[in-house]
Amino acid sequence: MKYLVFLIKFFAITVVVFYLILIIEVNIFEQYTGVNKTVGWAFNLSDFLKPLLFLFVSSYVALLILKMKINVYLTIGSLGLLICSKFFIFQNMLFVVLFLSSILIYLSNVILSIYLKFKNDY
Numbered sequence: 821m822k823y824l825v826f827l828i829k830f831f832a833i834t835v836v837v838f839y840l841i842l843i844i845e846v847n848i849f850e851q852y853t854g855v856n857k858t859v860g861w862a863f864n865l866s867d868f869l870k871p872l873l874f875l876f877v878s879s880y881v882a883l884l885i886l887k888m889k890i891n892v893y894l895t896i897g898s899l900g901l902l903i904c905s906k907f908f909i910f911q912n913m914l915f916v917v918l919f920l921s922s923i924l925i926y927l928s929n930v931i932l933s934i935y936l937k938f939k940n941d942y
Contacts, residue, residue, distance in 0.1 A: 823938070826886070833885055837878035845874070869906050876902065876926055889936050894929040898922050 876899060883890055901922035908914045 826934075826937075830879075830882055830886060833882035834875075834879045837881045838874055841874045841878055842871075845870075869902065869909075873899075873902055879930065883930070883933055886937075888933045890933050891929055894925055894932070898925040898929060901925065 880890065880895060899922075901918050905915050905918035905922060908918060
């Protein structure tokens with residue numbers, strides 16, 4: 821039961837922090853605009869890494885709020901690879917390698933921190 825409560829807290833904090841970061845970014849730094857065409861509104865979807873970066877940051881903030889041990893080197897590595905993948909977006913193979921390695925390092929860091937939280941319970 822406590823694992824379910826932990827996961828609900830983790831996802832709730834992640835979603836709240838994600839939308840707070842998104843609202844701050846949209847209202848202060850950038851105004852989303854669209855191009856009105858005859859078929860409807862068309863938005864620029866070329867920058868799809870920004871929501872993923874917000875998700876990474878919000879989940880790490882949620883882990884910090886829940887007082888979990890996070891590996892700093894894996895955190896910096898995953899965020900660094902995600903930011904580097906933005907610069908190589910037009911070189912397909914390098915982009916895919918950087919993007920997938922960033923996601924794998926991120927997932928391993930989250931799973932490791934959750935494992936360390938509940939390691940003493942077994």
